[in-house]
Each structure stands twice: as C-alpha cells, then as structure tokens.
Amino acid sequence: DQQVKQNSPSLSVQEGRISILNCDYTNSMFDYFLWYKKYPAEGPTFLISISSIKDKNEDGRFTVFLNKSAKHLSLHIVPSQPGDSAVYFCAAPDSGGYNKLIFGAGTRLAVHP
C-alpha cells in the first residue's frame, strides 16, 4: 500500500523554464511533507518542507504547494538549472514521528541547456 505516490518517473525540462514535480498521498493523517533531492552516489539531501497548516512554502527558486483536499503536493523549481538534474523524492513522516519517513518512488528530473 503506497501511501506516498510519485506517478511520473521522469521529467525533462529546458534550462530556465519551470519544473513541476508532483506527489499524491493517501493518508489524511499526514501533517508534514518533505522534498529530498538525490544525486548519484550521494544520499538524499533535504530540500524544502511544508506543514499542513500552510498551502505554500517558498525557499529561493523552490516552492512547494499543498492541496489538502486533493491530497496533492507539488514542487516548483523556477528557473530550472542544469545542476537541478537529480532524483526528487516526496516524503511524509509516519505516525511514529519525524524519524520514520515514508517516501515516494521518486521523479528523475533532467534539465537540459
């Protein structure tokens, strides 16, 4: 039972354009969401998070939007840069606390010149 789903395995975007990565969840008890970025041969790196009391959180070029009624969140990267090419994971803490994360399968973003 996948509680966090990323239905797009890959996304290709031109440099300078917007990248939109999507994530859906099924557990309405989730109240906090995180995005991690992973480069090859490295561990996932925390990127940005959002609490369920907000519908938007922004950090530089990265913005996460949360639609609780649709159980959907998205990560927007504007403008996209070649260095953003990586695998992006959406995650939510399980009821056990922030240290037990449930991850989506990831979306591989390729930003080309």
Place this chain on the structure above:
Amino acid sequence: DAGVTQSPTHLIKTRGQQVTLRCSPKSGHDTVSWYQQALGQGPQFIFQYYEEEERQRGNFPDRFSGHQFPNYSSELNVNALLLGDSALYLCASSLWQGEETQYFGPGTRLLVL
C-alpha cells in the same frame, strides 16, 4: 563537521551469507535510522535506534537486525542474504527531540549474487 558517514561504499555477497553495514551519525545527533532503497524505488524504513535500543521497525523480517553503540554509531546486520536484498542501504541521523529533518549518508550498495 563531518556529516553522516557509511562503510563500506560497495559490497558483493552471495546468497545465504551475512553482512554488516556501518554508520556514523552527524556530530551532535543521537538517533540513527536505516532505509533500504531498491532500484527504481524510494527509500523504505527498516528501523530506528535511540539510546542503544530499537525504537521503531518497518515491515522487514527478523533477518534484519541492528545495533547502536554508546557513541551513537550504528550497525545494520542482514543474515541469510537473498537476491532481493540487493539494494542501496541508507543511514540517516537526527535528534530524537525536535529535529524535523534527517541527514542521510551516501549509502552502501549491496549486491547479492
């Protein structure tokens, strides 16, 4: 300040063997969690250690066991290896109280032949 470190980086074993993976948490962190990332999937929570005790466990068989030492470092042991245990094993560290994000190590890639 060293981040999360893991050893070894790569490992090849045969079915039925046993393996031990090691993790040193980020300086100041007291909690270690282990995740398994199979090819094309997101990380899956195995278990978590705090104060040298297993605090939470994911849906993994008893062949997977762990240990945490007084210096907060941790080991993951897998007995009777199966081909399906081939994966990237990630260690993540955090603070038991108040830390909302986990810091991941680069992982150990295990191949079972």
